Amino acid sequence: MQKQSEHDHVDLAALLDYLDGAGSESQRAHIRNCAQCLNQTLELSETRTRLRHLPPMQPPPELWSRIENELDEKPTGVPDKLDAWARPRGWMAVAASLLLVFTLVIFQQQPSTAPALAQAPAAASDERYQDLLMQSQQLENTLAYLNRQPQVITLGVAGQLDEISNSIAAIDFALMNSNSEQALDAQTREALMRERIQLLKQMVEYKAQPFLNPVQSF
Amino acid sequence: MTTSSFAIPVDDLALARARKGNRDAQAYLYRSFATPVYSLAYRICASKADAEDITQDTFIELFAKLHQFRGDSPFWGWLRRIAVNKTLMKLRQRKQLAEQAEATEHSEAAEAELNETTGEVPELVQRDLEYLLGHLSETARLVVWLYDIEGYTHQEIGAMMQKTSSFSKSQRSRAYARLRDLLCKSNQNTTTLISQRC
Ligand SMILES: [Zn+2]
Numbered sequence: 001m002q003k004q005s006e007h008d009h010v011d012l013a014a015l016l017d018y019l020d021g022a023g024s025e026s027q028r029a030h031i032r033n034c035a036q037c038l039n040q041t042l043e044l045s046e047t048r049t050r051l052r053h054l055p056p057m058q059p060p061p062e063l064w065s066r067i068e069n070e071l072d073e074k075p076t077g078v079p080d081k082l083d084a085w086a087r088p089r090g091w092m093a094v095a096a097s098l099l100l101v102f103t104l105v106i107f108q109q110q111p112s113t114a115p116a117l118a119q120a121p122a123a124a125s126d127e128r129y130q131d132l133l134m135q136s137q138q139l140e141n142t143l144a145y146l147n148r149q150p151q152v153i154t155l156g157v158a159g160q161l162d163e164i165s166n167s168i169a170a171i172d173f174a175l176m177n178s179n180s181e182q183a184l185d186a187q188t189r190e191a192l193m194r195e196r197i198q199l200l201k202q203m204v205e206y207k208a209q210p211f212l213n214p215v216q217s218f
Numbered sequence: 219m220t221t222s223s224f225a226i227p228v229d230d231l232a233l234a235r236a237r238k239g240n241r242d243a244q245a246y247l248y249r250s251f252a253t254p255v256y257s258l259a260y261r262i263c264a265s266k267a268d269a270e271d272i273t274q275d276t277f278i279e280l281f282a283k284l285h286q287f288r289g290d291s292p293f294w295g296w297l298r299r300i301a302v303n304k305t306l307m308k309l310r311q312r313k314q315l316a317e318q319a320e321a322t323e324h325s326e327a328a329e330a331e332l333n334e335t336t337g338e339v340p341e342l343v344q345r346d347l348e349y350l351l352g353h354l355s356e357t358a359r360l361v362v363w364l365y366d367i368e369g370y371t372h373q374e375i376g377a378m379m380q381k382t383s384s385f386s387k388s389q390r391s392r393a394y395a396r397l398r399d400l401l402c403k404s405n406q407n408t409t410t411l412i413s414q415r416c
Contacts, residue, residue, distance in 0.1 A: 012398075013391040047397055048366050050347050052221050059256040059273050064248055067277050071244070074282075133382050147317045158318075165314055169307065176303050176378055196380065 015041045125186045132193040139200035146207040164199050171196045222368050223254040224294040237284045255301045262360050264352040276301045350400045358393035361386050
């Protein structure tokens with residue numbers, strides 16, 4: 001094993017690992033024996049401690065009455081999944097997105113629909129999911145790039161984009177909840193992620209259109 | 219041991235009554251958890267208006283879904299999950315608005331981003347760590363808060379954002395590198411509590 005010299009300091013990620021009690025033994029040994037790295041680790045630790053001790057923030061006193069008003073407006077005790085997060089947007093778009101998610105979930109829960117996936121070992125399915133995550137991330141990067149370019153978007157396209165965004169939000173909602181107790185099975189999770197990638201691709205296509213065909217946008 | 223300010227025990231009877239829609243019991247839950255919910259939202263969004271919206275949405279959803287809480291895990295963890303979800307949704311919503319605004323004009327969000335790249339820190343508030351936190355990107359703030367204060371793992375945070383765990387990890391490194399730079403800058407002219415080496 002190669003020995004780390006004193007000039008070969010470890011990077012910030014390794015210092016953070018050290019704080020978390022993780023990282024390789026050679027890195028940990030270096031930090032313990034190097035005044036500079038140890039000092040930097042202590043500084044990071046101090047920053048973290050200060051973050052943890054930021055004072056709690058008090059919501060404005062009138063917020064409870066706002067909540068009470070909203071509670072008064074709706075029938076209590078009835079689960080109303082849609083309403084709480086549909087408020088900022090059109091309920092039709094959200095309903096459509098939810099329908100899409102539920103259809104996917106139900107479709108995927110039928111064992112006969114995807115026998116190959118069902119038999120795949122857990123490790124392979126996890127690897128596939130990581131791949132999908134990477135694809136999704138790359139598409140988000142492309143979108144972020146496209147969003148930074150000055151562009152003219154027609155009302156029609158803006159509407160389409162909004163609908164796609166809503167569908168992605170609905171999928172994210174289902175995926176987010178999949179980490180809690182009511183876990184989605186691997187197949188469903190994968191199907192949702194594939195659908196998410198498709199939607200992102202559509203978004204990229206819409207957003208890239210003015211650049212591919214500039215005359216059309218004016 | 220958790221550093222989460224959500225870790226508050228609740229009265230089972232109050233939970234049962236709130237589940238049936240009892241207003242006093244709902245108010246008790248609000249009084250118990252409004253501060254941690256609002257603080258989490260504010261620290262991540264750096265906006266009072268957004269933190270208020272998130273708090274309101276969180277409690278509305280909590281009361282609507284309370285019958286689904288099975289009690290096999292601590293109540294506070296369940297509620298915190300709703301608050302985190304609402305915060306993520308707000309960030310997504312903000313991103314969309316910023317993107318729409320950016321297409322036509324120089325938006326506030328873009329300005330904030332510009333500020334981040336040039337790293338200008340007004341002198342008056344240099345010592346305020348909270349202010350410096352506001353100079354991180356939303357993603358960096360989110361990751362630092364969920365990891366270092368709330369105690370979520372990189373895997374959990376990555377999953378919440380539909381990203382990999384290494385994305386979460388690298389965002390955290392970037393956040394601390396950025397905080398270190400900002401603290402260092404603020405240390406050049408004034409004496410701060412933290413004496414960062416530059
Ligand atoms: Zn060193």
